[in-house]
Amino acid sequence: xxxxxxxxxxxxxxxxxxxxxxxxxxxxxxxxxxxxxxxxxxxxxxxxxxxxxxxxxxxxxxxxxxxxxxxxxxxxxxxxxxxxxxxxxxxxxxxxxxxxxxxxxxxxxxxxxx
Amino acid sequence: xxxxxxxxxxxxxxxxxxxxxxxxxxxxxxxxxxxxxxxxxxxxxxxxxxxxxxxxxxxxxxxxxxxxxxxxxxxxxxxxxxxxxxxxxxxxxxxxxxxxxxxxxxxxxxx
Numbered sequence: 001x002x003x004x005x006x007x008x009x010x011x012x013x014x015x016x017x018x019x020x021x022x023x024x025x026x027x028x029x030x031x032x033x034x035x036x037x038x039x040x041x042x043x044x045x046x047x048x049x050x051x052x053x054x055x056x057x058x059x060x061x062x063x064x065x066x067x068x069x070x071x072x073x074x075x076x077x078x079x080x081x082x083x084x085x086x087x088x089x090x091x092x093x094x095x096x097x098x099x100x101x102x103x104x105x106x107x108x109x110x111x112x113x114x
Numbered sequence: 115x116x117x118x119x120x121x122x123x124x125x126x127x128x129x130x131x132x133x134x135x136x137x138x139x140x141x142x143x144x145x146x147x148x149x150x151x152x153x154x155x156x157x158x159x160x161x162x163x164x165x166x167x168x169x170x171x172x173x174x175x176x177x178x179x180x181x182x183x184x185x186x187x188x189x190x191x192x193x194x195x196x197x198x199x200x201x202x203x204x205x206x207x208x209x210x211x212x213x214x215x216x217x218x219x220x221x222x223x224x225x
Contacts, residue, residue: 004157033212043203043215056212091157100145100207105158 004106006092012112018080021109024073025094033103034067034077035091043091048099049075055099082113116141116208120216127194128224135189135219137204142182145207149178149189152201152218161189161202194223 005024013019025032034046047057049069057067064083069075079086089110093103117140127133137147146165150158162171162178164187170179177190187204201220205213 042217045212048212093158098145099212102146102148102160102163103205103213104160105150107157 004092004094004104006090006106006109008109009107010110010112012114013082014114015083016081017113018078019082019086019111019113021077021090021092021111023075023077023092023106025075025092026104027073029094029096029104030072031095031097031099031101032069032075033093033095033099034075035093035105036088037091037108038088046077046090050099079111082111084113087111087113116144116206116214118204118206118214118216120202120204120219122219123217124220124222126222126224129194129196131194131223132190132192133194133221135191135202135204135221137187137189137206137216139185139187139206139214141206141208142185143208144182147178147180147187147207148205148213149176149187150203150205152203154200158203191221194221196223196225199223 007022032049037043046059047067052069067077089108091108093105095101095103119138148163149161164171164180175192180187201218203218205215207213
């Protein structure tokens with residue numbers, strides 16, 4: 001298996017622009033997680049899907065952030081409009097079964113908002 | 115809310131030394147505890163997962179233990195190698211079906 005796939009790996013954009021991050025979980029996994037990692041705050045859970053349904057989105061910082069999972073093999077995280085404080089590494093992870101089972105992470109997307 | 119602490123934040127050891135990384139958590143009502151490794155600029159790699167009913171897990175030179183009652187886990191690395199240099203994170207799952215992460219221990223193994 002190719003593991004969790006994320007694209008793009010790097011994204012540089014200007015403040016106010018829309019940013020879309022993409023994730024393909026490991027085939028057969030039915031839980032998907034979006035995380036954000038910064039030096040100041042460490043690794044934070046943004047949203048958790050189970051069987052394509054958002055279960056916990058309490059970590060989504062504000063309305064500028066939205067996430068979708070239209071099917072079991074694809075998810076997007078969108079930021080609109082983007083701000084410099086959104087600059088971080090965004091990780092997608094997947095697991096089989098409930099959210100507390102072993103998680104497997106993608107390589108991350110490094111986002112820089114100028 | 116579950117709080118996870120990892121001490122020390124950084125550790126430097128000579129090659130060949132055995133070492134222990136520590137992880138503590140505030141809420142003992144956990145399902146699993148997972149140890150990860152993160153190399154600079156890379157994603158997280160799962161090392162070991164310990165279920166709440168287990169006391170330890172072993173994989174090669176790594177051994178992770180769990181003491182739920184005291185809210186502690188340790189990751190033991192035997193005969194450290196320069197390739198073990200990375201940041202090690204522990205994550206604890208609680209009743210909220212999510213993992214709470216520590217801030218990690220940055221390990222440097224000196225040849």
